[in-house]
Amino acid sequence: xxxxxxxxxxxxxxxSEAVWQVMATRGFAGLTLRxxxxxxxxxxxxxxxxxxxxxxxxxxxxxxxxxxxxxxxRRHTGEGLAALRDALLDILPLTPEAIDSNRIWVSSWDAALxxxxxxxxxxxxxxxxRNGLSERVAAAQKLGELPxxxxxxxAAGAQFFVLxxxxxxxxxxAAFPPQRQVELLDDYLATLTARTDPTTxxxxxxxxxx
Amino acid sequence: xxxxxxxxxxxxxxxSEAVWQVMATRGFAGLTLRxxxxxxxxxxxxxxxxxxxxxxxxxxxxxxxxxxxxxxxRRHTGEGLAALRDALLDILPLTPEAIDSNRIWVSSWDAALxxxxxxxxxxxxxxxxRNGLSERVAAAQKLGELPxxxxxxxAAGAQFFVLxxxxxxxxxxAAFPPQRQVELLDDYLATLTARTDPTTxxxxxxxxxx
Numbered sequence: 001x002x003x004x005x006x007x008x009x010x011x012x013x014x015x016s017e018a019v020w021q022v023m024a025t026r027g028f029a030g031l032t033l034r035x036x037x038x039x040x041x042x043x044x045x046x047x048x049x050x051x052x053x054x055x056x057x058x059x060x061x062x063x064x065x066x067x068x069x070x071x072x073x074r075r076h077t078g079e080g081l082a083a084l085r086d087a088l089l090d091i092l093p094l095t096p097e098a099i100d101s102n103r104i105w106v107s108s109w110d111a112a113l114x115x116x117x118x119x120x121x122x123x124x125x126x127x128x129x130r131n132g133l134s135e136r137v138a139a140a141q142k143l144g145e146l147p148x149x150x151x152x153x154x155a156a157g158a159q160f161f162v163l164x165x166x167x168x169x170x171x172x173x174a175a176f177p178p179q180r181q182v183e184l185l186d187d188y189l190a191t192l193t194a195r196t197d198p199t200t201x202x203x204x205x206x207x208x209x210x
Numbered sequence: 211x212x213x214x215x216x217x218x219x220x221x222x223x224x225x226s227e228a229v230w231q232v233m234a235t236r237g238f239a240g241l242t243l244r245x246x247x248x249x250x251x252x253x254x255x256x257x258x259x260x261x262x263x264x265x266x267x268x269x270x271x272x273x274x275x276x277x278x279x280x281x282x283x284r285r286h287t288g289e290g291l292a293a294l295r296d297a298l299l300d301i302l303p304l305t306p307e308a309i310d311s312n313r314i315w316v317s318s319w320d321a322a323l324x325x326x327x328x329x330x331x332x333x334x335x336x337x338x339x340r341n342g343l344s345e346r347v348a349a350a351q352k353l354g355e356l357p358x359x360x361x362x363x364x365a366a367g368a369q370f371f372v373l374x375x376x377x378x379x380x381x382x383x384a385a386f387p388p389q390r391q392v393e394l395l396d397d398y399l400a401t402l403t404a405r406t407d408p409t410t411x412x413x414x415x416x417x418x419x420x
Contacts, residue, residue: 027320029239107320110237123382163377164370174334188367191401
């Protein structure tokens with residue numbers, strides 16, 4: 001029987017799923033044609049049809065990671081602070097799928113930091129993500145849900161907090177189960193809500209630094 | 211001339227430095243006997259004397275990372291909040307040496323997440339680091355520099371914030387030069403100083419979540 005376009009598409013989906021599973025289990029360091037072939041129950045020879053080189057496999061994996069991140073379902077529970085909370089919850093490893101994709105993102109940092117072009121691309125993506133958060137911060141301020149302050153500054157802090165929580169939750173899922181992650185995030189947001197303008201704070205400057 | 215113990219020690223230092231430089235430039239994914247040999251200006255054969263296998267090289271590199279982290283100089287500018295700030299500044303990539311070691315730490319997460327024993331070890335180290343921060347938070351509370359609240363909770367938040375900032379500063383050093391990192395950290399600490407007890411905050415719960 002001749003192969004149909006449907007066969008081809010189905011096979012592509014199987015290959016994508018196998019690449020994803022290898023990355024979720026072994027990270028980028030463990031992403032090899034051999035590992036993907038084993039996951040797929042295929043020969044390494046078949047895989048070279050899709051990925052002639054290791055670099056082609058890595059490029060495909062990075063593209064798959066971005067596509068799955070872009071197309072993942074997002075929360076939409078409200079405006080302002082609720083929308084900010086939604087965006088931050090969307091990042092956290094609260095479900096098996098989100099655990100896998102976060103684990104793959106964190107794993108990809110090694111490859112990205114070693115490659116100047118990729119590193120620039122990651123920097124651009126994270127800046128874009130901060131811009132999105134910043135818009136939500138500004139909207140929350142307009143609604144009076146957050147006190148005044150530079151939205152970009154507040155958005156950066158929220159991004160740092162969530163990324164650090166992601167890393168810790170991946171290393172220690174027992175200490176940071178989903179409910180605990182949400183509690184920690186909500187406490188962080190409560191801190192933002194309660195903050196006074198830092199320029200008005202007089203505190204003992206410890207005078208340390210660089 | 212016979213080799214002396216001094217020669218041997220000097221050679222070991224050279225090997226350590228070469229392993230460090232390869233990790234700082236190429237990450238764990240680029241850590242190979244061949245790369246270390248090239249950095250050292252030696253043959254791969256010589257390297258196999260030190261590292262019979264790739265695993266031996268990785269184990270050595272992880273040990274080197276831990277030893278250099280433990281023995282790095284620390285800030286001691288004061289007690290309480292100043293000591294908390296010192297500990298957080300000690301983590302940030304504010305100097306070329308701290309940039310290298312942070313880049314290596316972030317790079318090692320891929321390997322660590324793929325290895326259950328290593329992952330457990332990392333979780334333990336990060337928990338220990340949170341405990342250290344927690345003691346400083348409690349001391350700052352005793353001095354009245356920080357409002358009441360669970361010190362472990364506040365320490366975890368500070369750790370997340372700093373780890374996230376580390377990752378962003380590595381990807382985008384132009385956006386996060388040392389001075390900007392310190393400003394962002396000080397603003398975060400100002401938020402903690404200004405916070406009211408979250409249990410007393412009544413805010414519109416967006417009701418989203420899992």
